[in-house]
Amino acid sequence: MAKYDYVPSPFMANSIVKWVDHRLPIFTLIDEQLVKYPAPRNLNYLWNFGSLAGIMLVVMILSGIFLAMNYNPSTAGAFDSVERIMRDVNYGWLIRYIHMNGASMFFIVVYIHILRGLYYGSYKYPREILWWLGIVIFLLMMATAFMGYVLPWGQMSFWGATVITNLFSAFPIVGEHIVLWLWGGFSVDNPTLNRFFALHYLMPFVIAGVVLLHLWALHVHGSNNPLGIDAKGPQDKIPFHPYYTVKDAFGLAVFFIIFAYFVFFSPYTLGHPDNWIEANPLVTPPHIVPEWYFLPFYAVLRAVPDKLGGVLLMFGSIAILFLLPWLDTSRVRSARFRPAYRVFFWLFVICCLALGWAGAMPAEGVPLLVGQVATVWYFLHFLVFLPLLGWFERPLPLPASIAEPVLGGGKAGMVAATKPMEKA
Amino acid sequence: MRTAKLLIASVLAFGLGLGAASAAEAPKPPAQKWAHTGFFGTFDRAELQRGFQVYKEVCAACHAMHQIRYRNLAGIGLSEAEIAAIAKEYEVTDGPNDEGEMFQRPARASDRFKSPFPNQQAARAANGGAYPPDLSLIAKNRVGGENYVYALLTGYKETPPAGVTLMDGMYYNDWFAGHQIGMAPPLSDDRVTYADGTKATLAQQARDVSVFLAWAASPHLEARNSLGVKVMIFLIILAGLLYATKRKVWRDIKH
Numbered sequence: 001m002a003k004y005d006y007v008p009s010p011f012m013a014n015s016i017v018k019w020v021d022h023r024l025p026i027f028t029l030i031d032e033q034l035v036k037y038p039a040p041r042n043l044n045y046l047w048n049f050g051s052l053a054g055i056m057l058v059v060m061i062l063s064g065i066f067l068a069m070n071y072n073p074s075t076a077g078a079f080d081s082v083e084r085i086m087r088d089v090n091y092g093w094l095i096r097y098i099h100m101n102g103a104s105m106f107f108i109v110v111y112i113h114i115l116r117g118l119y120y121g122s123y124k125y126p127r128e129i130l131w132w133l134g135i136v137i138f139l140l141m142m143a144t145a146f147m148g149y150v151l152p153w154g155q156m157s158f159w160g161a162t163v164i165t166n167l168f169s170a171f172p173i174v175g176e177h178i179v180l181w182l183w184g185g186f187s188v189d190n191p192t193l194n195r196f197f198a199l200h201y202l203m204p205f206v207i208a209g210v211v212l213l214h215l216w217a218l219h220v221h222g223s224n225n226p227l228g229i230d231a232k233g234p235q236d237k238i239p240f241h242p243y244y245t246v247k248d249a250f251g252l253a254v255f256f257i258i259f260a261y262f263v264f265f266s267p268y269t270l271g272h273p274d275n276w277i278e279a280n281p282l283v284t285p286p287h288i289v290p291e292w293y294f295l296p297f298y299a300v301l302r303a304v305p306d307k308l309g310g311v312l313l314m315f316g317s318i319a320i321l322f323l324l325p326w327l328d329t330s331r332v333r334s335a336r337f338r339p340a341y342r343v344f345f346w347l348f349v350i351c352c353l354a355l356g357w358a359g360a361m362p363a364e365g366v367p368l369l370v371g372q373v374a375t376v377w378y379f380l381h382f383l384v385f386l387p388l389l390g391w392f393e394r395p396l397p398l399p400a401s402i403a404e405p406v407l408g409g410g411k412a413g414m415v416a417a418t419k420p421m422e423k424a
Numbered sequence: 425m426r427t428a429k430l431l432i433a434s435v436l437a438f439g440l441g442l443g444a445a446s447a448a449e450a451p452k453p454p455a456q457k458w459a460h461t462g463f464f465g466t467f468d469r470a471e472l473q474r475g476f477q478v479y480k481e482v483c484a485a486c487h488a489m490h491q492i493r494y495r496n497l498a499g500i501g502l503s504e505a506e507i508a509a510i511a512k513e514y515e516v517t518d519g520p521n522d523e524g525e526m527f528q529r530p531a532r533a534s535d536r537f538k539s540p541f542p543n544q545q546a547a548r549a550a551n552g553g554a555y556p557p558d559l560s561l562i563a564k565n566r567v568g569g570e571n572y573v574y575a576l577l578t579g580y581k582e583t584p585p586a587g588v589t590l591m592d593g594m595y596y597n598d599w600f601a602g603h604q605i606g607m608a609p610p611l612s613d614d615r616v617t618y619a620d621g622t623k624a625t626l627a628q629q630a631r632d633v634s635v636f637l638a639w640a641a642s643p644h645l646e647a648r649n650s651l652g653v654k655v656m657i658f659l660i661i662l663a664g665l666l667y668a669t670k671r672k673v674w675r676d677i678k679h
Contacts, residue, residue, distance in 0.1 A: 086644075
């Protein structure tokens with residue numbers, strides 16, 4: 001994988017390191033892929049969100065394991081066991097609030113990560129498979145979060161699970177069978193809760209596996225950058241350590257301040273009050289809403305009066321992302337040099353926010369109309385605007401190299417810029 | 425950087441805005457001033473104990489608090505002896521014993537609060553079909569939390585506004601979803617007599633029991649606040665140090 005001129009770090013000369021590395025080259029891997037790994041010199045703070053997402057995955061797995069040790073996956077005991085965690089387990093409230101709010105933080109981080117990819121064209125050649133793997137991770141995250149939300153067995157857990165699993169009944173012929181198979185019975189009940197718990201515990205490890213593939217694909221061609229142009233030589237890159245390790249560490253501390261604010265001072269804000277009521281199959285909540293991070297998709301689902309149509313649109317809204325590298329016909333990656341795309345990017349962001357708002361409201365009147373208009377815009381963005389923009393847009397001139405805008409052209413600049421690569 | 429800030433701000437605003445938006449089901453109760461809100465909030469022990477008295481003498485006739493055990497009352501400042509004395513007032517079913525019989529015994533500190541009804545059906549049957557909800561988590565599972573509890577308890581109107589006809593056995597309340605509530609006004613002036621001499625006005629009792637229920641829903645609130653402040657201070661200092669380190673490391677890199 002290492003295509004750059006790799007010079008081993010000093011620690012590689014240690015005799016124990018050498019002994020191990022000769023048999024299992026784990027230190028070479030660390031040195032090549034984490035320490036000396038060349039990264040574009042111009043990455044901004046939006047490039048922090050990949051490592052933040054990875055750290056959130058670890059936070060969720062660790063807090064989740066401790067919750068699972070005290071959780072009882074049965075309809076009779078789930079709600080009370082969660083309350084026992086909150087009240088009687090030492091620091092149980094802390095672990096639970098980290099896990100609950102961690103899910104929201106994970107999605108915020110991943111949404112910013114995805115939007116960064118959209119803005120800077122990170123999905124384009126040669127990173128299409130890297131992009132696909134990201135979408136797969138996103139889908140797995142959605143499934144994991146959905147099943148996790150069912151486990152506390154509150155009112156929204158139960159009714160959310162009922163609504164979402166029922167979606168599959170929209171498919172002709174096989175639909176009803178799929179739903180029975182998902183439930184393991186004739187309604188959302190104890191077998192459903194059991195399997196959701198088992199799968200909720202399994203999925204994060206599947207995610208971790210796909211994350212490794214995502215990183216592998218990333219490290220073949222390296223990170224994209226705010227200019228969206230390829231690195232031309234060593235002057236364009238700096239070693240990952242210490243430059244990006246320290247930058248990521250600073251970003252992580254800032255992110256944890258926001259995370260800690262929610263955990264300690266506002267732990268219920270991002271959740272729905274109804275989920276603190278134990279599930280009751282006989283009482284339907286006034287209106288059933290998913291967690292905030294699913295609201296845009298919920299709005300797409302409800303945009304058409306036809307159930308099957310809504311389900312297809314909802315799945316389509318994510319499936320279309322797989323085609324994005326070919327729907328975007330522009331050869332220029334970064335929106336910085338695409339004046340027209342930049343406008344459409346922000347319109348797309350507004351469109352997603354409008355979908356989220358519409359998803360939180362009852363599906364009638366103005367919210368329904370907003371949801372429908374935004375749904376149409378969402379698909380137009382990918383199917384019409386992006387292909388046409390590539391043809392009609394006149395991109396701004398690209399800089400000759402990543403180093404040029406900061407160091408100026410010419411040989412002197414090149415020499416000065418090679419220094420960092422030799423340092424460290 | 426400008427884009428980064430915009431992006432983060434809009435995504436956060438999105439998340440937070442929706443939290444508020446999902447609260448659209450019932451009128452939002454006005455926020456009261458509580459001692460336990462804010463970064464340094466703590467519960468007033470005297471208020472908690474008065475609130476427990478209101479629950480015990482009034483609410484507990486119909487409303488269970490399944491998640492609370494007598495020993496938890498240490499959190500409102502009661503001593504072990506006081507807790508044991510309170511528990512002993514209740515008879516709970518235990519068993520089976522060696523003869524296979526269930527038997528009655530006085531409650532212990534480790535027992536859950538005794539529920540007024542053996543099951544939900546019995547609770548409904550005794551209350552004209554309306555189920556008096558469990559109060560353990562009422563300050564978390566209603567929009568507005570303890571503000572809602574206070575608003576509801578003080579929000580009864582003897583005569584409904586013009587044009588509203590109440591159904592049989594219902595009462596008008598400004599803050600209940602749909603305004604028709606099956607619970608008769610539970611509190612009135614001097615419904616309880618406070619041992620500490622506080623004047624038991626309707627508003628005072630409503631306030632005290634709201635605080636008690638807020639504590640019952642979040643008994644670790646004080647631990648949460650005090651640890652939270654420490655964690656925040658730590659993280660802010662850490663972020664500052666890391667920022668300085670980042671500046672130093674990046675000093676020679678033009679970017």
